[in-house]
Amino acid sequence: MTDATIQYTLRQGVGHIVLNRPAKRNALSLAMRTALWDAVDRADQDDAVRAVLLSGAGEHFCVGGDIGEMRPGALDAEAGRDRIAPVTKGARRLLETTKPVVVAVDGCAYGAGCSLALAADFVVATERASFCMSFLRLGLVPDACGLFTLPRVVGWLRAKDMLYSTRAIGGAEALEYGMVNELAVPGDLEARAREIALAMASLPRTAFGLVKTALLHSMSADVGAMADAEMAAQAIAYSTAYHEAAVQRLRAGAPPLYAWPAKGGG
Template identity: 40%
Template sequence: MSVPAVLFEVENGVATITLNEPKHMNALSSSIIEGLQNSIARINEDSEIRAVVLTGSGKAFCAGGDIKTFPDSRSNAAVSRNYMKFGLPFLVELAQLEKPIVAAVNGYAVGAGFSIAIACDFILASNDSTFAMSFNKVGLVPDLGALYHLPRIVGMARAKELALTGRSITPHEAKEYGIVLEVLPQEELLERAKELASTLADSATQALGLTKHILNRSYELSLEQVLREEAMAQAIAFSTDDHKEGVTSFFEKRKPVFTGN
């Protein structure tokens, strides 16, 4: 029996996605990309899932693109473009997912693996993990949204330094740059990621989704546009059961019990 390239499990409202080709350092094979696409579709369709943990098995979170499947240098641009288009939808869906995503980076997050990690909402990293925008090492351009997300996280000067040099950084450097939220011992990483995801899953899911939607677009919008987006989102939030529960629990001086509705 073949082993799935991507493992998927749900517990207490938290979906855990595990890239599961450790012999290949979880490089982005077509089977991993397909598994990620299927996992994101399941999360979108299942209202019981209210937060997500994304991690890798073995010594890597994701070691980037699968170099064995790269288009031949003699291929024309159309072939190469079609190759790239295969992997683009899952990244858009991941970044736009209206449920919080915690990346538990357990080892190497390099190239496209780094791109995937920074598309998540939070990154927790093991103290032996490594981050690198290593695309230039194989004569390529950072992709999978790296040139969108990285400057928004670290600023333009640091983004250029990381992207143009391709140098590796430690998790502690990544935390200093604002990429990583917490650095933990390897044996504590997944438990802490699930703990954070569980806290988020217990929150008002629709309000979190609306907040993510606006934050993800805030750099492209004017203040007036953000105010309008906030007003529309708030109108939706006011109508939710979770808002009613939040108000009721406030007056009853108890912790709210949100359902995601």
Template identity: 40%
Template sequence: MSQATTVLRESQLSVANGVAHFSHQRPSARNALSMELRADYQDMLAQVESDRGIRALVISGSGGSFCAGGDLKSLQALRNAEDPEARSPDAMRRRLQAGHVWMERLRSLEVPVIAAVDGPAVGAGFSIALAADFVLASTRAVFCMSFAKVGLVPDLGAFYFLPRVVGMARAKELALTARRVGAQEARDLGIVLAIHAPEDLEAQALRMAGRLAAGPREALGLTKNLFNRSFETPYATLAEMESQAQAVASAAPFHAQAIDAFLGGRPAAYDWDRQDA
């Protein structure tokens, strides 16, 4: 299996067999979302978006931590900056707006995204996990909307993602209490799809990504993005988007090959239920 690995500022990106694996690599800081890691996300997304050979993405942490959220040291530095503009409310607003640009790109990737959460996914780290299509967790995973603990409101898309996953009342409860949620409760709430032992988590995430990568790229990407828009789009508009998406999917080579295989009595190339899949 050939693998290409790019070492970024505080992360690394590996690509093999159609699966990209983006791993946070600052375990000494519990992979906090520093300005450097934010820049890494932009670089990673540019590569994944431009490489049609990439058909699934796995995001993970290192050293027993997914992402501890915003870098509080950098926030303190902003508060102590000599330049009034650097510590102004508008500077914070622009900082968050810049984060939303790449978070929207992450959410809208036209390939399945899997977050492999081992250890804490806290604050903005929790938001990143929620932006994935599927969250796989280790038995020691912990999720926390920790913002209230430091006198802040949830950010990096939490107001959008969390109520859509757990419902409005539970989203408010998790944000207002800033309490910790273990892997089993997160699964019960619908945040986590499956739980694995820490030593198996990454392999299981890559295995799932590999199976998804065998699917129809166009159809899966269109399906994902239509579901992403389902809660805020009127029926008539979504029906028109569905019709356009089906036109694209039906013209893709995968569809023609699948029909030929079915009519010729050959096994489907993409069959999740098949034993040897």
């Protein structure tokens, strides 16, 4: 699928979604938002997609919503909720998909762009990346599930700092905060992110989905609920063909089915 502002390709089990509006720093217009969520739905529902990669065209990931389409004072509360509802639904789909989601961030990840990165399972960024929860600058509250993900990713006080100060943090600080898993130089960013997505595409589909779903609920569940979830999930995982093949390979001294790609090809 190719859209003027969203590109979608499927190669080697990786569904690659590209925010493709570089002249506007990939600002999310209303039409672009719709195309983005359509691409997320397509990747989520396609069995041929084993991992999702999200990146931005040009030198920026996403500067957030398109201010040219914002309508101060033109929406009552009901209309405002209707306008933001698709964003929440789409972000939840990205957050809750049982497939691995890898995000590559260069340049700006502001507002909703920052929230999109927070919804990932693995984030690769450059040192020149800039993450900013800029909503209060515009008299708005975080969206795209940012109020759920941010404190869980960076912690309570750091979340307050980012939200209240609206300051931007660079790639190195985002790595320290836990918003970024790994830094890459700009020229290698997309290749490294794709390498990780390809590796994650070979993860055991059932077991990974069970782990990701359990982790999503772990912050709001007590130990008893999580222990029960573990036991139920393990019972399912024990029965999978992947587990059987992995054990057989281990016993035979064969290379494992899954291996993480070392940084720098090492």
